[in-house]
Amino acid sequence: MTTRHVLAGLDGSPRSESAAMWAAAEARRLGAPLRLLHVWPWLSGENLDRAEPGDLRPAALDALARVADRIRLAHPDLTVETAVRPDDPVDGLVAEAREQELLVLGSRGLGGFAGLLVGSVSLAVAARATVPTVLVRETAPVPDGDTAPPGEVVVGLDSGEPAEAVLAFAFAQARRRGAALRAVHGWEPLPAWAYAGMMPPPVDVPGQERTEAALLAEHLAEHRGRYPDVPVVEDVRLGGGTRAVLDAAAGAELVVVGRRERRHHLGMLLGPVAHAVLHHSTTPVAVVPHP
Known part of the structure; x- marks a missing residue:
């Protein structure tokens, strides 16, 4: 039986890191592993074990590792995995989310009716994903289930x-x-x-x-x-x-x-x-x- 993860999409922005922390708290509540994913078409689809000129994979892996370390420090009992996928961001996130428990993405903006919170990728994924998709803004608090x-x-x-x-x-x-x-x-x-x-x-x-x-x-x-x-x-x-x-x-x-x-x-x-x-x-x- 395939393990169902909580999947968090990361693009290197502060809002996506906030979403990843929110996803970690949710994964802990669910008792599910967390998977951090970066999707970008300029990642090399070949020679995955070594970097090539212009390949963004090493930088993406380093960014994912930093967020994963931060999450493991906050939730030492949580299983955290990282992955990159060479694909269109919307197509890749929708595909990776299939058969998973939940998809979590970051959102941006001013809030209220003064501005918009959702970027084009997040909105398109929310319209197409086959699993529940949570959009989290950068300033959203991450509740501590033990104390809050x-x-x-x-x-x-x-x-x-x-x-x-x-x-x-x-x-x-x-x-x-x-x-x-x-x-x-x-x-x-x-x-x-x-x-x-x-x-x-x-x-x-x-x-x-x-x-x-x-x-x-x-x-x-x-x-x-x-x-x-x-x-x-x-x-x-x-x-x-x-x-x-x-x-x-x-x-x-x-x-x-x-x-x-x-x-x-x-x-x-x-x-x-x-x-x-x-x-x-x-x-x-x-x-x-x-x-």
Whole structure:
């Protein structure tokens, strides 16, 4: 049986090193080995045992070794492996992540709505990876599970189409962290049209909110039975899914969103909520693929 690793992509940037440290803490929680990977097309694909002119492999291996040593010092009981792959960064990361437990990448930016956090490689990988992919910004704290009080795990849900894989991942993450799970559903009344154009919808907001809350509770019931030790906060908000998740994410330990495994003529795409949360959240975000 193949061992499933937590895989962290490293590109030599401080943000990717922060992601590797976050991945190490996660691997320790999972009881899984950690694999540090650098992917770059200019790495020589031949003569792997010796450097050639212009070959970046020795420098990449040295950088990986430095990060690996830092992780081993912090987690002496953790198995840490390093590897380089000569490939397009997106293709290589997606390929290496198959059959692994989790993929962790760094993100960048200013945070909030003042700037964007995600680079083109991280965004493309999150849209294509077949395993849960976590994006971690450079300043994200790495929680110490032995001393730090647990925060919340926030999961964004559509009460009309909840994804079982997303819920299962979020509940398992909350249990491993000893954290509460906040299940967030943001909703908006559908607009009405008249001769004068779009008008505010004639909606009984309290009544509709009760309906949305009942749907959310119904979808959570099975997983609450499977994870009776996980405290659950059911959080229904008026204002749309993106704003609801981003507001709930402030101070959380992890945000979990889903991504449908469906193709577009432009390739694999993230949904609007996942795309916005990845760009604007300052909290680590896990993107979980689902049918």
